[in-house]
Amino acid sequence: MKPARWPGDHPEEGRLLHVEPRASRFKDAHLADLPSLLREKDLLVVNDAATFPASLLGRTASGERMELRLLSHEPDGTWLAVLFGAGDWRKRTEDRPSPPVLEAGARFTVVGLSARVVEVLPPSPRLLRVAFEDDGAELWSALYQGGRPVQYAHTLAPLSLWHVQTGYGARPWAVEAPSAGLPLTWNLLLALRRRGVRLASLTHAAGLSSTGDAVLDAALPRPERSDIPAVTVAQVEATRAEGGRVVAVGTTVVRALEGRAAMNGGRLVAGESVTDLLLGPGFVPRVVDGLLTGMHEPGTSHHALLQAFAPLSLLGDVAAHAEAKGYLGHEFGDSCLILDT
Template sequence: MGGVAVGVGALGRPPGGGEAGGRMKPARWPADRPEEGRLLHVEPRARRYRDTRVADLPSLLRAGDLLVVNDAATLPASLVGRTESGERIELRLLSREPDGTWTGVLFGAGDWRRRTEDRPPPPVLAVGAGLVVGGLKALVVAVLPPSPRLLRVAFDATGAALWSGLYRSGRPVQYAYLEAPLSLWHVQTAYGARPWSVEAPSAGLPLTWSVLLTLRKQGVRLASLTHAAGLSSTGDAALDAALPWPERSDIPAATVEAVLHTRASGGRVVAVGTTVVRALEGRAARHGGWLVAGEEVTDLLLGPGFVPRLVHGLFTGVHEPGSRHHALLQAFAPLPLLQEVAAHAEARGYLGHEFGDSCLLLDA
């Protein structure tokens, strides 16, 4: 257990990117048994914490609680190719737009083995420029602020031909701290459904069906929504300062009913990942405190001073100190406690990033 103390570091991603160095070691590969990963349970009001395992999560929740997951499956959003003049590039998809075009971030030559912030700049492309990525051709239809690397592109294929081309040509987005190329199945949660996310909604990766079924047996309700998790790092200071970008989510009526029922009956709503918090709280903020079903886009930014209306707790990853993600966590716990928790996690060898250990911010 720990009390309040001014420590060093914080849980989160480094400012301006997901690969800058920190003292917390990154997990370099997916775990064979993710439910055996470490889970740091933090009780913000009591200002204490303890070391447990993900497999212990059912003992930390109680009958009548609701666990809400993001069931977005992860796209093969990294597309390597060339400009029409032959320059090597990588296009990382960011989001699919309502008109069928895609927003993406352009990278220069190289691949995931080189840190995003160390990649050479890509060529500057104008509207009308062509790209060949894998077996797909794309046309630049817009260059967007705040960086010439942020593009809107239209692929030459549509429907099944486009999706087939993406899955045939694309790879999962990954970063230089990993030890080998990822397969697409490495970045899927157990319950992934529609392919909306360009990076994995990674908080849910340790939640195996064994853990989820144990939760159900103990009376914890499960609900889902679909939220399009975006990129965590581009290596471009202007783009990274704007993260996270607005993201779309689809909240089913059954999930709205489950959240309202849980709160009315005295249970706790626990979000798996900040994407779930953004989806639920962003929807409520947009509708005067009411949770409304359906598909919308949220630009909600979590951080110090934000008071959740619907969500009581957060199951999330443990990331290296120094941080944008740390600011998100301050919606659930005060800075001094997060600093002490981070120092404890570093000292105990917790692993960070998407395949790393977990943290539960939830009062008993």
């Protein structure tokens, strides 16, 4: 499947492939059709995490060039991060030279910030826990002044931070965009409200989707934190009580809702938590009825996640159809709605 190479000027005009798992069928549509595919009293839940500049260029103490991609902010103030070799947006990460070897205690500088390696973590010497000398406003100011959003080699040019923000982004928790929500413009959201569809939000710290390293990629996604407001829990309960369906915008929303429920015996509870829940074949969702997501190719980690909602055989037919019809994939591509009517 070809990747979309740049954000569209009118993302709400993008294509939408509607998949109905129970009926084993699918049909072509457009995002503008989304209100007609949902029902009054359905609930659409979005991830309102804003994307922050998690790609940091720098050098080791000996002067070797490197890139550090932040993965998650830990409770003790340290950061988990992935180390990359030198390169820019034009070169795929898997084609870059190997990064320098940094051991515990090693010091380096990125975007003007001094930092040190606290520890090297399994399963790869590229996975690090790092500590910055600055914190608070000084740290975040440096990140926003010198950092960049994570880049992709299939894009036409370097991405700016505004290219990877949803229209409703709030707290800067996401190191990569919760991309399923990128085409949800305010016009489309208002059309959903006029249809009688409820809207709710949560915040989930979307991590890296890929590193170009097979060993590291096999360990993704890492545990990620979420914050589910009490009002969202109330909306889920009201939707259930009135026979509506809960539709997640993106796999991060599924992970947040289902992970929180799994911690509480199937009951959704408000609050902040960290989930290591992995979605995939055999997982039966207890909160979410449907999923709005991007187009994902077979063999990718995101495609495996979709098997929690539809069988692999159907997803294979969907992927073949999407390829034949010219659907576009990746962050700025077309959308897929997995939801029974």
